[in-house]
Amino acid sequence: MDFDSNTWYRLTTAAAMGRQLSLTGLRIGPDDGLVACSGSDNDAPSQQWQLFPVGLSTYVLRTKASGPHGYLTIASQNESDIPISTTNVTISQISNSSIKGNMYWTLLPWGDGTFYFAGQANSSRLHLDFNENGRLSMTSNITQPQPGQAFSFVKVGKVEHTAFSTVD
Secondary structure, three states, rough: OOOOOEEEEEEEEEHOOOOEEEEEEEOOOOOEEEEEEEOOOOOOOHHEEEEEEEEEEEEEEOEHHHHHEOEEEEEEEOHOOOOOOOOOEEEEEOOOOOOOOOHOEEEEEEEOOEEEEEEHHOOOOOEEEEEOOEEEEEOOOOOOOOOOHHEEEEEEEEOOOOOOOOOO
C-alpha cells in the first residue's frame, strides 16, 4: 500500500475490529498527549492520522487533533528505558527541535493486507500492540499472527492545511 502524506487515515487492528475500535491520538497538555483506542469515527480529528514519510518504509505519525507538532512517540520513564520489552506509547509535542528517534516508525506488511509498526528507537525489536484490555503498548512478541499488531488503514479525507506539509 502506498501511503499518501496528503491523506488522513483511520487506523484499526484485527484485535480491535470486533469491537469497532480505532487508534486515537490527542494532545492533553502542551508537551504530551494520549494514545488509546476508541469507537471508530471517520469524522473524529483524533482518529485522522497522517503518515509522513521520512525514509524507506519509515514514517512519523500525527493526528489532526494533535496538531502539526504532536507526533506518535515511544515514551518511557526515562530515555534509557526505551529498549525494554514494554513501554508506554503516547503523543509527544515537540517545539523548535528536530524529531527524535523515538518518533520514527517502520511500517511493514505482514503479507495478509495488514501492516505492523516497529519503533525505530529500539532497532525494530518492538512492535506497537493493541492488547486485550484495550490499551496500546510496545511488545517483543513479534511472531505472526499477532492480531493486535495487524493494522489496517481507511482513507478518511485529504490533508488540506499547510501546517501538515512538513515535519520539524
